[in-house]
Amino acid sequence: MHSVVKTSSGELRGRTADGVTAFLGVPYAAAPFGPRRFREPAPVTPWEGVRDALEHGPTAPAPGYPLPFSALLPVVRVPGEEILNVNVWTPDPTASGLPVMVWIHGGAFVNGSNSIPSYDGSAFARDGVVLVSVNYRLGAEGFLHLPDAPPNRGLLDQVAALRWVRDNIAAFGGDPDAVTVFGESAGGMSVGALLAMPSAAGLFHRAILQSGAGHHALSAATAAKVAGYMAEEVGVAPTVEGFAGVEPARLVAAQQALSAQSATTPDPARWREITLNSMVFEPVVDGEVLPVLPIEAVAAGASADVEVLVGSNRDEHRFFLVPTGAVDSVTDAAIAAVVGAYRLPAGAVEAYRAERPDTPDGLVLADLMSDWFFRIPAVRLAEAHGRAHVYEFDWTTPVLDGRLGSCHALEIGFVFDTLAAGSDLSGGAPPQALADAMHAAWVAFARTGDPGWPRYAEGRAVRRFGDVVETLTDPRGDLRELWAGVR
Structure with a gap:
């Protein structure tokens, strides 16, 4: 069954199945190649007649993941130049006033797309939300900083997508005044940047940052x-x-x-500025598109009217150390070098060892790196914002004999309720009840701004999603205090 909607660029034909209508590969800006390469996103040329929106659109040029990560993270490649496109899932294009969620994918700003099966928005639409997923320019095309090109083109693409949502989402049943932007990893960092960008002001009303906040950007x-x-x-x-x-x-x-x-x-x-996170391409503090580091902008009051949900996974960095086997070659000297680079105080290593007694050196290092890159930035963003809700995902995947723990990117299938998509990270039988709880919290936040637990400012409340879903008070607070004054 097909449905047709009218947008500012022309009519679109989507496919309806099981009570959800999907419009795939919808261009929100012109193809950024030829004379438009390395330029700001340009408007789409309107089309005549009804355009099919039945298949995923072209994906941005990307290298893909090397082994062994390519066995854990799915990649979808669609050829073509119209890479600035969105997918839209809606419960009813004829409805009005439905909450809207806009997903920005991760991939370290060099990989990823909106076409990955675990990003399917059907479950959100099933639960009354219009879900939009965004493709944007990656790597050098999106973030290479040139003197005669607009900076942060990948972020400008995201702003263009949000403007498209503002101008067109009512045609899909959505409310342009109830938009939640959310993302994971580089997508979460993108959301952090959007909180600080003058050009994004007013385009969204709530924000969810998963495993990425507002501390990292290049000068x-x-x-x-x-x-x-x-x-x-x-x-x-x-x-x-x-x-x-x-x-x-x-x-x-x-x-x-x-x-x-x-x-x-x-x-x-x-x-000097990128050896700690090894990200050559990422947002740039250029003074205009991104005026200052996002955390500084939020602390100064930027996006104070935006409701925020932010968090991370308990064992984020195991994803980067365990699959390669690097976790097994970590020495005391390596841990000491990292602690020195992070400028942690004396006794930090002992405190981390005490948190998980008998943990191998490699996993102690993973805990340190998880906190530096993911948990502490999330906490600091919550502190800077003042009204944010904080979560932690803490379910151990059986993959690689459980050594991955609750690693980076593991929570995505639970948030989207797409466990059936068959993620190679979550193993054969991930708990549906946990997906039900986490997905419901994200939907509730998009609807009301309240995911179901107190704000972080109220006693450092953190909602833990694991074998037990519970609200904790300042989990691992002694370790958090070690990072006071450490950027």
């Missing part, structure tokens, strides 16, 4: 250095004209090589 000076390194890699001038002659596939290969350099041969003079 303009470092981003300009990265552009210079990229120019050296492909043999062109570090300008739009220089890079315009480099095919997207070649640019992806070059950015891959550069990312490998930053991760494996860190030179303090060359990679």
Whole structure:
């Protein structure tokens, strides 16, 4: 069965099944190639007649994940240049006033798409929400900082998608004044950036940040250095004209090589700002599109009227250490080096060991890195905002003999209630009851701003989603206090 809606660019035909209508691959901005490459997103050229929106749209150029991560994270590639597209799932295009959720995918700003099966929005639509998922420019195409190009083009794409939602979502039954933007990993960091961006003000009313907050971004000076390194890699001038002659596939290969350099041969003079997180491409504090570091903007009152839900997974960094086997080669010296880089006080390692007695060194390191990159930024964002709700996901996957714990990206299938999509991270029989609880909390937050537990400011309340779903008071507070004054 098909349904037709009218948008500002023309009519769209979607497919209805099991009470949900999906419109896939809908362009929200023009294809960012040819003369539009490295430019701000441009309006879509209107079309005549009814356009089919029955298949996923083209995906942004991306390298994909290396082994062993490619066995754990799904990748969907769709060829074509119309990569600035959204998918929309709605319970009823003829309805009005339904809450809207806009999903921004993760992938370290170089991978990912809105077409991954676990991002299917049918369960949200089933529960009365219009779900929109966004594709945006990745890697060098979206974040290479050039003197004659608009900065943070990937973020500008997200703003363009939110403007499309504002102008068109009523045609799908949604309320443009009840928009929740949410994302995971780089998507969560993107949401943090959107909270700080003047151009995004008023385009959303609630925000959910999963495993990514507002602490990490490149300075303009470092981003300009990265552009210079990229120019050296492909043999062109570090300008739009220089890079315009480099095919997207070649640019992806070059950015891959550069990312490998930053991760494996860190030179303090060359990679000072990015050796700790190894992210060569990410949002840039450029002074205009992203005026300041997001956490600083939120602390100064940016998005004070936006309701926030933020959190992380208990064992985030195990995802990066366990599959490669690196977790088994961690030494005391390696832990000491990381603690020194993070500028933690004396006794920090002993405190982390005491939290989980008899834990191998590699998993102690994972706990430290999980807190630095994920948990502490989430807590600080909640503190800076003042009215945020905080959660922690703490269910152990049986994959890799349980050593992954509650690792990075594991919560997504529970949030979307897409466990049946067959995630290679969650194993054969993840608990549906946990998905029911977590998905319901996200829906409740989108509807009312209240996910079902007190705000963090009320006694440092944290909702833990695990074998037991419960509200805790300041879990691991002694470890949290170790990070006071540490950026």
